[in-house]
Amino acid sequence: MAEIIRNSFSWSFSQAKDFSACPRRYYWQRYGSWGGWEDMAPKGVKAAYRLKQMKNRFALSGIAVDLAVKAAIQSVSSGKETTLEEALDLAVTYLRRAWIEHMEGRWQMNPKRYTCIKEIYYGEFSPEDAEARMNWAAGIKEKVGLCLENFYGMVLPKIRQYLAKGSLVAFSETDFFEKESFTLGGIKIYAAPDTVIQFDDKLVILDWKTGRPRQFYAHQMETYGLWAQCRHEVPADNIELELVYLPDGSVQKVEYNEEVARQTFSYIRETVDDISDKLRDRDIAKNEPLNIECFGRTDKLEVCAHCNFMELCDRRFALQMGKE
Numbered sequence: 001m002a003e004i005i006r007n008s009f010s011w012s013f014s015q016a017k018d019f020s021a022c023p024r025r026y027y028w029q030r031y032g033s034w035g036g037w038e039d040m041a042p043k044g045v046k047a048a049y050r051l052k053q054m055k056n057r058f059a060l061s062g063i064a065v066d067l068a069v070k071a072a073i074q075s076v077s078s079g080k081e082t083t084l085e086e087a088l089d090l091a092v093t094y095l096r097r098a099w100i101e102h103m104e105g106r107w108q109m110n111p112k113r114y115t116c117i118k119e120i121y122y123g124e125f126s127p128e129d130a131e132a133r134m135n136w137a138a139g140i141k142e143k144v145g146l147c148l149e150n151f152y153g154m155v156l157p158k159i160r161q162y163l164a165k166g167s168l169v170a171f172s173e174t175d176f177f178e179k180e181s182f183t184l185g186g187i188k189i190y191a192a193p194d195t196v197i198q199f200d201d202k203l204v205i206l207d208w209k210t211g212r213p214r215q216f217y218a219h220q221m222e223t224y225g226l227w228a229q230c231r232h233e234v235p236a237d238n239i240e241l242e243l244v245y246l247p248d249g250s251v252q253k254v255e256y257n258e259e260v261a262r263q264t265f266s267y268i269r270e271t272v273d274d275i276s277d278k279l280r281d282r283d284i285a286k287n288e289p290l291n292i293e294c295f296g297r298t299d300k301l302e303v304c305a306h307c308n309f310m311e312l313c314d315r316r317f318a319l320q321m322g323k324e
């Protein structure tokens with residue numbers, strides 16, 4: 001008999017961000033798409049599940065950089081370093097494969113395994129239009145190239161120094177790490193920093209971004225601080241958080257101490273409280289959503305223009321409005 005996978009309540013920084021940007025998006029991500037991998041799932045659930053997996057140009061460049069960066073860090077810890085050219089090759093190979101996967105259309109049958117590209121799916125450009133296609137691809141490649149150059153030039157030397165004094169504690173390369181979580185105050189919290197290195201009595205958490213600086217990234221780092229306290233039993237004062245912006249190689253140190261830990265957990269509790277308003281009996285243990293209408297749609301069309309679920313919300317027109 002097939003195993004029944006339960007939709008349990010959990011919190012993560014990106015889920016909280018989804019809920020605050022648009023409760024309806026949170027609904028599609030967490031409830032409306034649940035079970036969409038099953039052959040017998042209702043059509044709407046399957047569609048939500050398929051759209052949830054879709055990747056836009058930001059996601060594609062982020063994944064390509066992430067793959068190459070992880071390979072580079074692994075190569076440093078194994079003593080056989082990869083070059084920038086090898087890293088670029090790895091990233092470009094991923095991007096080419098994503099393009100081919102989209103064009104072959106196998107994502108329609110298996111959206112988890114094969115890439116569907118949002119900009120093509122929603123007709124933001126036509127793959128038959130050579131100029132539009134080349135502009136789209138060139139934008140991604142330029143960004144990936146810049147991020148990797150900065151990683152090799154500015155970040156990797158620092159990681160080498162850290163690794164010379166300490167060791168890699170955790171590294172987001174495995175399925176296990178992607179599922180990294182801890183429970184605090186009865187809430188299951190997912191947190192997966194990119195790289196964690198221990199030396200002396202310190203734990204250094206590094207996380208890199210391929211987009212522009214945003215304040216909420218610092219708050220995301222603070223949840224990694226909580227993770228380190230709970231999972232590795234490291235005192236708050238011994239945790240260092242470093243946010244690396246690869247497009248310009250800048251590093252933002254994020255302060256972490258007991259007071260920040262307290263504020264971070266308060267924020268988690270507040271957002272769980274807000275989400276609970278949309279659950280039957282406000283009960284996260286049952287985790288049963290109220291009617292879809294209770295999860296309101298944002299009126300910010302610029303948010304919709306970047307959202308995978310436009311089709312389900314009948315908001316495809318947001319793409320056009322976003323350009324005006």
Ligand code: SF4
Nearest residue numbers: 022025297304307313
């Ligand atoms: S399309 Fe707009 S309203 Fe619908 S889920 Fe996305 S952001 Fe929310």
